[in-house]
Amino acid sequence: MRFAFGDAWQSRNATYRTDPSALSASLNDPQTRILPIWRGKPHLGGDGLSWATVTDPILAHARQPYLYLGQDGNGDVFAADISGWEPDVLDRAALAMFTDTSIQIHPDAPKGAYFGELRLAMMQLPRIEAAFAATARALFNWHRTHRFCSACGQPTQNAASGWERVCTTCAAKHFPRTDPVVIMLVTHGNSLLLGRSHGxxxxxxxxxxxxxxxGETLEAAVAREVSEETGIQVRDIRYMASQPWPFPNSLMFGCIAQAQNTDITLDDELEDAQWLSREEVLLAWTGAHPSVLPARKGSIAHHMIGQWLAGRV
Structure with missing residues (x-):
């Protein structure tokens, strides 16, 4: 059992980020790989990512500089945002859906390569490649939404190979944002509390x-969120695991807690919440439940529920 995006590659090699000569040499190295990203979608092909080199025409629309991700066993790794490319046919309604099932094929892409939704591909990618794609997606999203200085309001520019933005007026430095999130299993005897959001x-x-x-601890956030969303009070809160979640820029802290009451009072954040017995959760897990589907494979929620079903927590 595993979940996506949590693996670490050989080195992020942060010293290269501010070393122009090292970066230039790396981009002239035939072993260096560049991952094209289009509007958050990694370039996919076969059973993994579809990589490019600096001379590949697919990078003609890439925004500069490239994002330096670091090194793995095969050499240096970069990512390039080519969101400036516009496909001839584009299903904009699909792009706005919770899960975008559309694909985009660049005219200069290798045969069989396409831009696809990372949520759908995360469990098919090799673990390190999934982590590369998630990091690039999160950083490019941060650049897209932080184009102006929070200190003076003037434009900022990309710096440190994609790991900083610097204000062009007051020189304030801005660093990638990661939003901390708690995600929790709430149990009561043989039952588990699950919910669904609108959309x-x-x-x-x-x-x-x-x-x-x-000002909150993990434990305080767990208790508050469960109480606000369902009216359930919890105790015995324990940490389980964490997962970077690039939709758009979160770090998920997985916890488990015991409920002190079972009456659910929904607020407007949830469409529904219900207690499911272990047997019902198992039916959902296997796809046999008539009205409940499980959390997506690869998510920390899916992992934690599996641990609970197996009696490991």
Missing amino acids: WPERMYSALAGFIEP
Whole structure:
């Protein structure tokens, strides 16, 4: 059992980020690989990512500089945002869906390569490649939404090979944002509390989750979010695992807690929440439940529910 995006590659090699000569040499190295990203979608092909080199025409629309991700066993790794390319045919309605099933094929892509939704590909990718794609997606999203200085309001520019933005007026430095989120299994005897948010795929239920507020511990955030969303009070809160979640820029802290009451009072954040017995959760897990689908494979919620079903937590 595993979940996506959590693996670490050989080295992020942060010293290269501010070393122009090292970066230039790397981009002239035939072993260096560049991952094209289009509007958050990695370039996919075969059973993994579809990589490019600096001379490949698919990078003609790439925004400069490239994002330096670091090194793995095969050499240096970069990512390039080619969102400036516009496909001849584009299903904009699909792009706005919770899960975008559309694909985009660049005219200069290798045969069989395409830009696809990372949520759908995360469990098919090799573990390190999934981590590369998630990091690039999160960083490019941060660049897209932080083009102006929070100190003076003037434009910022890309710096440190994609790991900083610097204000062009006051020189303030801005660093990539990661939003901390708690995601929790709430148990009561042989039952598990699952909920669904508005706009989720039909019948999909998952663990409750919410952002950690300033001044909160993980435990305090778990108790507050569960109480706010369902009216359930919890105790015996324990940490389980964490997962980077690049949709758009979160770090998920997985926890488990015991409920002190079972009456559910929904707030407007959730469409529904319900207690499911272990047997019902197992039916959902196997796809046999008539009205509940499990959390997506590869998510930390899916992993935690599997651990609970196996009696490991």
